[in-house]
Amino acid sequence: MIAKLTGLLDDFGPDWAVIDVAGVGYLVHCSVRTLEAMGARGDRATVFTDLQVSENDMRLVGFASASERDWFRLLTAVQGVGSKVALAILSALTTEELQRACANGDAAMVARANGVGPKLAGRIVNELKDKAGGLPAAPGTVPGPGAAAAPAASASADAVSALQNLGFKPAVATAAVARAADELGEDAGLDALVRVALKRAAG
Known part of the structure; x- marks a missing residue:
């Protein structure tokens, strides 16, 4: 699976872009x-x-951050939310606003997105309320019971994403990386974080 692209922005439209990677254009x-x-x-x-x-x-589907991609995956797991609706929600709200809305049960905020009615917005916040605590905490929110906030460093965020790609649940990945960061210190690199976090998650 293609997990990340780095190249030149060749062209773009209202909801798409073409990234030129070594002469190959990815839509x-x-x-x-x-x-x-x-x-x-x-x-x-x-x-x-x-x-x-x-x-x-x-x-x-492309995202500016691993966090946005994580939220896209959570959103599309909700019945009635396809990729177009999920992108509309991520266009209307930042990931921090979306996490806050789910944690607080604020369906009205989610309903601000194009194509999202009150009923669907209610279903989204109800289904994602518990899962919201498993992702790195947004400013002004309190992690759910038993959830550990991921360290702010980008290496930690990438490590959390790596563990999730390996099949670990968001809450497990976040907690394991947090423990690994505590053991290794603030300057720990991505490889070391992933290696230690895998041991903690599997333990």
């Missing part, structure tokens, strides 16, 4: 926020990706 569907983060045509861009496969379609 990536994105939220408005991700498109804004990419810059102008010709700029070097990095996007985290998720491959969506259905019976009659295959599309690569």
